[in-house]
Amino acid sequence: MPAGPEDVFRGRPIGRRLFIVLLGAGAAGIALAKHAYAGDDATPGNVATSVPVGSMTPDEGREPSEGVHPNIVPPERFRYYSVGDIPDFTERAWRLTVDGAGLDGGMELRLADLKAFPNVAIRSTFRCVTGWRVRNCVWRGVRVRDIVDANSPNAKAKHITFYAGDGVYTDTLTIGQARSDHAILAWELNGRPLIREQGYPVRLIYPDMYGYKNVKWLRRIEVKPVHDLGFWEQRGWDDNAYVYTPPSNG
Template identity: 35%
Template sequence: MLGLGAGGLVAAPYAQRALENVLGSVSDKDPTGVTGLLPNGGGFRYYSVASSVPHRNESDYRLTVDGLVERPRHYGLAQLRALPQERMVRDVQCVTGWRVPDTPFEGVRLARLLDAAGVRDEATAVRFTCFDGAYSESLTLEQARRADVLVALRMRDEPLSHAHGGPARLYVAPMYFYKSAKWLSGITLTREVRPGYWEKRGYDIDAWVGRSNGRDDVPTAT
Protein backbone atom coordinates (compact mmCIF):
# COMPACT_ATOMS: atom_id res chain seq x y z
CA MET A 1 0.00 0.00 0.00
CA LEU A 2 2.85 2.36 0.85
CA GLY A 3 4.44 1.59 -2.51
CA LEU A 4 1.21 2.31 -4.35
CA GLY A 5 0.78 5.56 -2.46
CA ALA A 6 4.31 6.67 -3.23
CA GLY A 7 3.85 5.71 -6.87
CA GLY A 8 0.67 7.75 -7.01
CA LEU A 9 2.45 10.83 -5.65
CA VAL A 10 5.17 10.50 -8.26
CA ALA A 11 2.72 9.93 -11.12
CA ALA A 12 0.19 12.59 -10.10
CA PRO A 13 1.91 15.62 -11.73
CA TYR A 14 2.33 13.73 -15.02
CA ALA A 15 -1.28 12.54 -14.95
CA GLN A 16 -2.46 16.09 -14.23
CA ARG A 17 -0.49 17.52 -17.15
CA ALA A 18 -1.78 14.78 -19.44
CA LEU A 19 -5.37 15.58 -18.44
CA GLU A 20 -4.78 19.28 -19.04
CA ASN A 21 -3.28 18.60 -22.46
CA VAL A 22 -6.24 16.44 -23.45
CA LEU A 23 -8.84 18.95 -22.26
CA GLY A 24 -6.91 21.80 -23.85
CA SER A 25 -6.73 20.01 -27.18
CA VAL A 26 -10.43 19.12 -27.10
CA SER A 27 -11.52 22.61 -26.07
CA ASP A 28 -9.45 24.10 -28.87
CA LYS A 29 -11.72 22.26 -31.32
CA ASP A 30 -14.98 22.75 -29.41
CA PRO A 31 -17.03 25.67 -30.80
CA THR A 32 -19.77 25.08 -28.20
CA GLY A 33 -17.60 26.07 -25.22
CA VAL A 34 -18.97 23.15 -23.18
CA THR A 35 -15.50 21.79 -22.43
CA GLY A 36 -14.66 25.12 -20.82
CA LEU A 37 -17.03 24.19 -18.00
CA LEU A 38 -14.90 21.18 -17.04
CA PRO A 39 -12.22 21.79 -14.40
CA ASN A 40 -8.96 19.94 -14.91
CA GLY A 41 -6.53 18.70 -12.30
CA GLY A 42 -4.84 22.08 -12.06
CA GLY A 43 -8.06 23.93 -11.38
CA PHE A 44 -8.08 25.86 -14.66
CA ARG A 45 -10.87 26.00 -17.21
CA TYR A 46 -10.18 26.59 -20.88
CA TYR A 47 -11.91 29.46 -22.64
CA SER A 48 -11.72 30.69 -26.21
CA VAL A 49 -14.00 33.09 -28.06
CA ALA A 50 -12.88 31.71 -31.43
CA SER A 51 -13.96 28.41 -32.97
CA SER A 52 -10.30 27.45 -33.43
CA VAL A 53 -6.92 29.02 -32.72
CA PRO A 54 -3.84 28.51 -34.90
CA HIS A 55 -0.68 27.24 -33.25
CA ARG A 56 2.45 29.39 -33.20
CA ASN A 57 5.98 28.23 -32.45
CA GLU A 58 9.62 29.31 -32.50
CA SER A 59 9.63 29.80 -36.27
CA ASP A 60 6.41 31.75 -36.82
CA TYR A 61 5.54 33.58 -33.59
CA ARG A 62 5.80 37.38 -33.72
CA LEU A 63 4.86 40.05 -31.19
CA THR A 64 4.47 43.62 -32.49
CA VAL A 65 4.68 46.79 -30.40
CA ASP A 66 3.29 49.74 -32.36
CA GLY A 67 0.83 52.63 -32.32
CA LEU A 68 1.87 55.82 -30.56
CA VAL A 69 5.53 54.88 -30.19
CA GLU A 70 8.79 56.29 -31.52
CA ARG A 71 10.29 52.93 -32.44
CA PRO A 72 7.87 50.15 -33.45
CA ARG A 73 9.32 46.78 -32.48
CA HIS A 74 8.87 43.17 -33.56
CA TYR A 75 9.90 40.25 -31.36
CA GLY A 76 10.28 36.57 -32.00
CA LEU A 77 10.29 34.05 -29.16
CA ALA A 78 14.08 33.88 -28.98
CA GLN A 79 14.27 37.66 -28.65
CA LEU A 80 11.69 37.71 -25.85
CA ARG A 81 13.50 34.92 -24.01
CA ALA A 82 16.79 36.80 -24.28
CA LEU A 83 15.37 39.75 -22.33
CA PRO A 84 15.52 39.86 -18.50
CA GLN A 85 12.82 37.57 -17.09
CA GLU A 86 10.65 38.24 -14.05
CA ARG A 87 9.04 35.46 -12.01
CA MET A 88 6.06 35.91 -9.72
CA VAL A 89 3.77 33.56 -7.83
CA ARG A 90 0.20 34.77 -7.36
CA ASP A 91 -3.31 33.37 -7.20
CA VAL A 92 -5.20 33.31 -10.50
CA GLN A 93 -8.79 34.47 -10.07
CA CYS A 94 -11.44 34.10 -12.78
CA VAL A 95 -14.44 36.41 -12.74
CA THR A 96 -16.65 33.32 -13.03
CA GLY A 97 -15.54 32.25 -9.56
CA TRP A 98 -12.77 29.65 -9.79
CA ARG A 99 -9.39 30.37 -8.31
CA VAL A 100 -6.00 28.65 -8.68
CA PRO A 101 -3.66 29.54 -5.80
CA ASP A 102 0.08 30.11 -5.93
CA THR A 103 0.54 29.91 -9.69
CA PRO A 104 4.03 30.81 -10.98
CA PHE A 105 4.30 32.95 -14.11
CA GLU A 106 7.51 34.08 -15.74
CA GLY A 107 8.20 36.48 -18.57
CA VAL A 108 9.21 39.97 -19.66
CA ARG A 109 7.91 42.94 -17.75
CA LEU A 110 5.55 44.79 -20.10
CA ALA A 111 7.05 48.14 -19.05
CA ARG A 112 10.39 47.04 -20.50
CA LEU A 113 8.84 46.51 -23.94
CA LEU A 114 7.05 49.86 -23.74
CA ASP A 115 10.27 51.67 -22.85
CA ALA A 116 12.14 49.98 -25.71
CA ALA A 117 9.51 51.26 -28.15
CA GLY A 118 9.53 54.81 -26.77
CA VAL A 119 5.99 55.77 -25.74
CA ARG A 120 4.86 59.08 -27.19
CA ASP A 121 3.43 61.78 -24.93
CA GLU A 122 -0.10 61.54 -26.29
CA ALA A 123 -0.42 57.84 -25.43
CA THR A 124 -2.47 57.07 -22.31
CA ALA A 125 -3.47 53.44 -22.85
CA VAL A 126 -2.38 50.11 -24.32
CA ARG A 127 -4.46 47.80 -26.51
CA PHE A 128 -3.67 44.09 -26.81
CA THR A 129 -4.66 41.89 -29.76
CA CYS A 130 -4.35 38.14 -30.19
CA PHE A 131 -3.64 35.71 -32.99
CA ASP A 132 -6.95 33.95 -32.45
CA GLY A 133 -8.30 36.82 -34.55
CA ALA A 134 -11.05 37.73 -32.09
CA TYR A 135 -9.88 38.61 -28.58
CA SER A 136 -8.65 42.00 -27.40
CA GLU A 137 -7.92 43.76 -24.12
CA SER A 138 -6.79 47.17 -22.85
CA LEU A 139 -5.03 48.74 -19.89
CA THR A 140 -4.27 52.32 -18.98
CA LEU A 141 -0.61 53.19 -19.45
CA GLU A 142 -0.24 53.46 -15.67
CA GLN A 143 -1.66 49.97 -15.19
CA ALA A 144 0.50 48.55 -17.98
CA ARG A 145 3.67 49.87 -16.33
CA ARG A 146 3.05 48.03 -13.06
CA ALA A 147 5.78 45.62 -11.99
CA ASP A 148 3.25 42.76 -11.81
CA VAL A 149 2.19 42.95 -15.48
CA LEU A 150 4.12 40.58 -17.76
CA VAL A 151 4.30 39.25 -21.26
CA ALA A 152 4.42 35.70 -19.90
CA LEU A 153 6.38 32.91 -21.59
CA ARG A 154 6.24 30.33 -18.81
CA MET A 155 3.58 29.12 -16.37
CA ARG A 156 4.09 26.72 -13.48
CA ASP A 157 7.80 26.57 -14.42
CA GLU A 158 7.16 25.21 -17.90
CA PRO A 159 6.88 26.86 -21.32
CA LEU A 160 3.41 28.28 -21.79
CA SER A 161 1.27 25.69 -23.57
CA HIS A 162 -1.04 26.53 -26.45
CA ALA A 163 -4.10 25.78 -24.31
CA HIS A 164 -2.92 28.32 -21.73
CA GLY A 165 -2.34 31.02 -24.36
CA GLY A 166 1.17 30.16 -25.51
CA PRO A 167 3.68 30.75 -26.70
CA ALA A 168 3.15 34.18 -25.09
CA ARG A 169 0.26 35.77 -23.23
CA LEU A 170 -0.42 38.86 -21.21
CA TYR A 171 -0.44 38.33 -17.44
CA VAL A 172 -2.02 41.05 -15.28
CA ALA A 173 -1.56 39.63 -11.80
CA PRO A 174 -3.89 41.90 -9.75
CA MET A 175 -6.84 41.75 -12.15
CA TYR A 176 -9.40 39.11 -13.06
CA PHE A 177 -7.99 36.62 -15.50
CA TYR A 178 -9.94 37.86 -18.55
CA LYS A 179 -7.53 40.81 -18.62
CA SER A 180 -4.62 38.37 -19.18
CA ALA A 181 -5.15 37.96 -22.90
CA LYS A 182 -4.06 34.62 -24.36
CA TRP A 183 -2.21 34.12 -27.68
CA LEU A 184 -0.80 37.65 -27.56
CA SER A 185 0.33 39.07 -30.90
CA GLY A 186 -0.03 42.86 -30.71
CA ILE A 187 0.67 45.65 -28.22
CA THR A 188 -0.57 49.00 -29.48
CA LEU A 189 -0.24 52.36 -27.71
CA THR A 190 -3.43 54.43 -28.01
CA ARG A 191 -4.80 57.82 -26.99
CA GLU A 192 -7.53 56.29 -24.83
CA VAL A 193 -8.64 52.96 -23.41
CA ARG A 194 -10.55 50.87 -25.93
CA PRO A 195 -12.90 48.35 -24.31
CA GLY A 196 -11.83 44.76 -24.88
CA TYR A 197 -13.84 41.74 -25.96
CA TRP A 198 -15.52 41.13 -22.60
CA GLU A 199 -15.84 44.80 -21.64
CA LYS A 200 -18.02 45.27 -24.73
CA ARG A 201 -20.20 42.53 -23.24
CA GLY A 202 -20.63 44.09 -19.81
CA TYR A 203 -17.47 43.28 -17.82
CA ASP A 204 -15.64 46.07 -16.01
CA ILE A 205 -12.75 47.75 -17.80
CA ASP A 206 -10.84 48.17 -14.52
CA ALA A 207 -10.95 44.56 -13.36
CA TRP A 208 -9.19 44.61 -9.99
CA VAL A 209 -9.76 41.38 -8.09
CA GLY A 210 -12.14 42.08 -5.22
CA ARG A 211 -12.92 45.62 -6.39
CA SER A 212 -14.85 45.12 -9.63
CA ASN A 213 -17.58 43.19 -11.43
CA GLY A 214 -19.73 43.11 -8.28
CA ARG A 215 -17.55 40.44 -6.65
CA ASP A 216 -15.95 40.40 -3.21
CA ASP A 217 -13.01 38.05 -3.83
CA VAL A 218 -9.85 38.37 -1.79
CA PRO A 219 -7.41 40.56 -3.79
CA THR A 220 -4.50 38.78 -5.45
CA ALA A 221 -2.22 41.80 -5.03
CA THR A 222 -2.26 45.27 -3.47
Protein backbone atom coordinates (compact mmCIF):
# COMPACT_ATOMS: atom_id res chain seq x y z
CA MET A 1 0.00 0.00 0.00
CA PRO A 2 1.45 3.43 -0.89
CA ALA A 3 2.51 5.54 2.05
CA GLY A 4 0.35 8.48 2.97
CA PRO A 5 1.70 12.00 3.57
CA GLU A 6 2.01 11.37 7.32
CA ASP A 7 4.06 8.22 6.71
CA VAL A 8 6.38 10.03 4.31
CA PHE A 9 6.95 12.72 6.92
CA ARG A 10 7.63 10.26 9.72
CA GLY A 11 9.92 8.03 7.68
CA ARG A 12 10.28 4.35 8.35
CA PRO A 13 9.80 2.52 11.65
CA ILE A 14 13.35 1.21 12.01
CA GLY A 15 14.24 1.65 15.69
CA ARG A 16 12.43 -1.34 17.15
CA ARG A 17 13.38 -3.53 14.18
CA LEU A 18 17.03 -2.62 14.60
CA PHE A 19 16.77 -3.38 18.32
CA ILE A 20 15.19 -6.78 17.65
CA VAL A 21 17.71 -7.58 14.90
CA LEU A 22 20.56 -6.76 17.30
CA LEU A 23 19.07 -9.00 19.99
CA GLY A 24 18.59 -11.77 17.43
CA ALA A 25 22.17 -11.39 16.25
CA GLY A 26 23.35 -11.54 19.87
CA ALA A 27 21.32 -14.69 20.57
CA ALA A 28 22.67 -16.28 17.38
CA GLY A 29 26.19 -15.29 18.42
CA ILE A 30 25.79 -16.97 21.79
CA ALA A 31 24.34 -20.08 20.17
CA LEU A 32 27.22 -20.23 17.66
CA ALA A 33 29.81 -19.73 20.39
CA LYS A 34 28.15 -22.40 22.55
CA HIS A 35 28.25 -24.78 19.59
CA ALA A 36 31.91 -23.94 18.98
CA TYR A 37 32.75 -24.58 22.64
CA ALA A 38 30.58 -27.70 22.95
CA GLY A 39 33.63 -29.94 22.99
CA ASP A 40 34.87 -28.09 26.07
CA ASP A 41 31.96 -28.86 28.32
CA ALA A 42 33.70 -29.43 31.60
CA THR A 43 32.10 -32.08 33.74
CA PRO A 44 33.76 -34.54 36.04
CA GLY A 45 33.54 -37.00 33.16
CA ASN A 46 35.25 -35.03 30.41
CA VAL A 47 37.18 -32.12 31.85
CA ALA A 48 40.29 -33.77 30.50
CA THR A 49 40.87 -36.70 28.20
CA SER A 50 43.82 -39.00 28.21
CA VAL A 51 45.93 -39.05 25.08
CA PRO A 52 48.82 -41.34 24.20
CA VAL A 53 52.05 -40.13 25.77
CA GLY A 54 54.25 -38.43 23.21
CA SER A 55 51.46 -38.13 20.67
CA MET A 56 51.79 -34.36 20.41
CA THR A 57 54.58 -33.14 18.15
CA PRO A 58 55.97 -29.69 18.90
CA ASP A 59 54.20 -27.99 15.99
CA GLU A 60 50.74 -29.41 16.58
CA GLY A 61 49.91 -27.04 19.39
CA ARG A 62 50.65 -23.93 17.37
CA GLU A 63 47.89 -21.49 16.68
CA PRO A 64 48.19 -18.35 14.56
CA SER A 65 47.83 -16.03 17.52
CA GLU A 66 50.51 -13.44 16.81
CA GLY A 67 49.27 -9.95 17.46
CA VAL A 68 46.06 -11.03 19.19
CA HIS A 69 46.90 -9.47 22.52
CA PRO A 70 50.12 -8.03 23.93
CA ASN A 71 49.90 -10.36 26.92
CA ILE A 72 49.40 -13.49 24.85
CA VAL A 73 52.67 -15.10 23.94
CA PRO A 74 52.41 -17.31 20.87
CA PRO A 75 52.07 -20.14 20.21
CA GLU A 76 50.11 -21.28 23.27
CA ARG A 77 47.94 -18.17 23.73
CA PHE A 78 48.52 -17.94 27.44
CA ARG A 79 48.76 -14.77 29.45
CA TYR A 80 51.52 -15.18 31.97
CA TYR A 81 50.95 -13.94 35.49
CA SER A 82 53.31 -14.00 38.44
CA VAL A 83 52.97 -12.51 41.90
CA GLY A 84 56.73 -12.58 42.48
CA ASP A 85 59.86 -12.74 40.38
CA ILE A 86 59.83 -15.51 37.81
CA PRO A 87 62.33 -18.13 39.00
CA ASP A 88 65.12 -19.12 36.65
CA PHE A 89 65.71 -22.79 37.40
CA THR A 90 68.08 -25.08 35.56
CA GLU A 91 67.35 -28.75 35.27
CA ARG A 92 70.59 -29.50 37.08
CA ALA A 93 69.77 -27.32 40.10
CA TRP A 94 66.03 -27.98 40.41
CA ARG A 95 64.72 -30.39 43.03
CA LEU A 96 61.18 -31.25 44.12
CA THR A 97 60.73 -32.00 47.81
CA VAL A 98 57.88 -34.31 48.79
CA ASP A 99 57.26 -34.37 52.53
CA GLY A 100 54.78 -33.66 55.31
CA ALA A 101 53.08 -35.24 58.32
CA GLY A 102 50.76 -37.14 55.99
CA LEU A 103 53.60 -39.23 54.66
CA ASP A 104 55.62 -41.92 56.36
CA GLY A 105 58.21 -41.44 53.68
CA GLY A 106 59.49 -38.44 51.79
CA MET A 107 61.83 -37.79 48.93
CA GLU A 108 63.68 -35.25 46.90
CA LEU A 109 63.26 -35.65 43.15
CA ARG A 110 65.34 -34.43 40.24
CA LEU A 111 63.52 -33.88 36.95
CA ALA A 112 64.88 -37.18 35.64
CA ASP A 113 63.55 -38.97 38.75
CA LEU A 114 60.12 -37.47 38.18
CA LYS A 115 60.10 -38.48 34.54
CA ALA A 116 60.87 -42.06 35.58
CA PHE A 117 57.36 -42.41 37.08
CA PRO A 118 54.65 -43.64 34.70
CA ASN A 119 54.06 -40.84 32.23
CA VAL A 120 50.57 -39.67 31.33
CA ALA A 121 49.27 -37.08 28.88
CA ILE A 122 45.95 -35.27 29.12
CA ARG A 123 44.19 -32.92 26.73
CA SER A 124 42.20 -30.19 28.44
CA THR A 125 41.17 -26.56 28.39
CA PHE A 126 43.14 -24.22 30.62
CA ARG A 127 40.79 -21.67 32.18
CA CYS A 128 41.80 -18.52 34.00
CA VAL A 129 39.39 -17.08 36.53
CA THR A 130 39.75 -13.70 34.79
CA GLY A 131 37.93 -15.13 31.79
CA TRP A 132 40.47 -16.23 29.18
CA ARG A 133 41.02 -19.84 28.26
CA VAL A 134 43.29 -21.91 26.06
CA ARG A 135 41.77 -24.98 24.50
CA ASN A 136 43.42 -28.21 23.41
CA CYS A 137 46.36 -28.09 25.76
CA VAL A 138 48.15 -31.43 25.89
CA TRP A 139 50.10 -31.71 29.12
CA ARG A 140 52.59 -34.49 29.80
CA GLY A 141 53.64 -35.42 33.29
CA VAL A 142 53.04 -37.81 36.14
CA ARG A 143 50.00 -38.19 38.33
CA VAL A 144 50.16 -36.51 41.72
CA ARG A 145 48.75 -39.65 43.31
CA ASP A 146 51.65 -41.73 41.98
CA ILE A 147 54.09 -39.41 43.72
CA VAL A 148 52.07 -39.40 46.94
CA ASP A 149 51.65 -43.18 46.93
CA ALA A 150 55.37 -43.66 46.42
CA ASN A 151 55.90 -41.91 49.76
CA SER A 152 53.66 -44.08 51.96
CA PRO A 153 50.75 -41.80 52.81
CA ASN A 154 49.27 -42.33 56.27
CA ALA A 155 45.94 -41.46 57.95
CA LYS A 156 46.99 -37.82 58.28
CA ALA A 157 47.16 -37.39 54.51
CA LYS A 158 44.12 -35.09 54.04
CA HIS A 159 45.43 -32.06 52.19
CA ILE A 160 48.32 -31.11 49.95
CA THR A 161 50.01 -27.74 49.80
CA PHE A 162 51.95 -27.00 46.62
CA TYR A 163 54.78 -24.48 46.92
CA ALA A 164 56.04 -22.44 43.97
CA GLY A 165 59.72 -21.83 43.47
CA ASP A 166 59.25 -18.07 43.65
CA GLY A 167 59.08 -18.43 47.42
CA VAL A 168 55.73 -16.62 47.53
CA TYR A 169 52.99 -18.56 45.83
CA THR A 170 51.22 -21.59 47.25
CA ASP A 171 47.95 -23.38 46.67
CA THR A 172 46.19 -26.42 47.99
CA LEU A 173 44.12 -29.42 46.99
CA THR A 174 42.38 -31.99 49.12
CA ILE A 175 43.88 -35.44 48.90
CA GLY A 176 40.71 -36.51 47.05
CA GLN A 177 41.18 -33.83 44.41
CA ALA A 178 44.86 -34.61 44.08
CA ARG A 179 44.05 -38.29 43.49
CA SER A 180 42.10 -37.40 40.35
CA ASP A 181 43.31 -38.82 37.03
CA HIS A 182 43.56 -35.20 35.90
CA ALA A 183 45.88 -33.94 38.64
CA ILE A 184 49.38 -34.14 37.20
CA LEU A 185 52.81 -32.65 37.65
CA ALA A 186 53.52 -31.51 34.09
CA TRP A 187 56.80 -30.68 32.40
CA GLU A 188 55.64 -30.54 28.82
CA LEU A 189 52.91 -28.63 26.94
CA ASN A 190 51.98 -29.52 23.39
CA GLY A 191 55.15 -31.51 22.85
CA ARG A 192 57.52 -28.87 24.21
CA PRO A 193 59.12 -28.36 27.61
CA LEU A 194 57.39 -25.67 29.61
CA ILE A 195 58.82 -22.24 29.06
CA ARG A 196 60.03 -20.28 32.07
CA GLU A 197 56.89 -18.10 32.30
CA GLN A 198 54.76 -21.24 32.06
CA GLY A 199 56.36 -22.82 35.12
CA TYR A 200 59.57 -24.50 33.95
CA PRO A 201 60.55 -27.09 34.84
CA VAL A 202 57.39 -28.53 36.47
CA ARG A 203 53.95 -27.19 37.34
CA LEU A 204 50.74 -28.59 38.77
CA ILE A 205 47.95 -29.09 36.25
CA TYR A 206 44.44 -29.73 37.51
CA PRO A 207 42.07 -28.61 34.74
CA ASP A 208 38.96 -29.26 36.83
CA MET A 209 39.84 -25.98 38.55
CA TYR A 210 40.76 -22.46 37.45
CA GLY A 211 44.37 -21.68 36.68
CA TYR A 212 45.30 -20.13 40.00
CA LYS A 213 45.22 -23.61 41.55
CA ASN A 214 47.77 -24.81 38.98
CA VAL A 215 50.95 -23.82 40.82
CA LYS A 216 53.99 -23.10 38.63
CA TRP A 217 57.74 -23.73 39.30
CA LEU A 218 56.90 -26.44 41.83
CA ARG A 219 59.52 -26.87 44.55
CA ARG A 220 57.69 -28.63 47.33
CA ILE A 221 54.65 -30.84 47.86
CA GLU A 222 53.58 -31.06 51.48
CA VAL A 223 51.04 -33.72 52.43
CA LYS A 224 49.40 -32.83 55.73
CA PRO A 225 46.35 -33.25 57.95
CA VAL A 226 45.34 -29.57 58.00
CA HIS A 227 44.07 -27.35 55.26
CA ASP A 228 46.06 -24.25 54.33
CA LEU A 229 44.68 -21.40 52.30
CA GLY A 230 46.60 -20.65 49.13
CA PHE A 231 48.04 -17.27 48.13
CA TRP A 232 44.89 -15.90 46.52
CA GLU A 233 42.52 -17.70 48.86
CA GLN A 234 44.11 -15.78 51.73
CA ARG A 235 43.07 -12.68 49.78
CA GLY A 236 39.45 -13.69 49.46
CA TRP A 237 39.40 -15.85 46.34
CA ASP A 238 37.30 -19.02 46.28
CA ASP A 239 39.00 -22.08 47.75
CA ASN A 240 36.54 -24.03 45.63
CA ALA A 241 37.90 -23.20 42.19
CA TYR A 242 35.96 -25.77 40.17
CA VAL A 243 34.91 -24.60 36.72
CA TYR A 244 31.82 -26.81 36.94
CA THR A 245 29.61 -28.03 39.77
CA PRO A 246 32.05 -30.00 41.90
CA PRO A 247 31.52 -33.68 42.56
CA SER A 248 29.86 -34.28 45.91
CA ASN A 249 32.88 -36.14 47.24
CA GLY A 250 35.29 -33.41 46.02
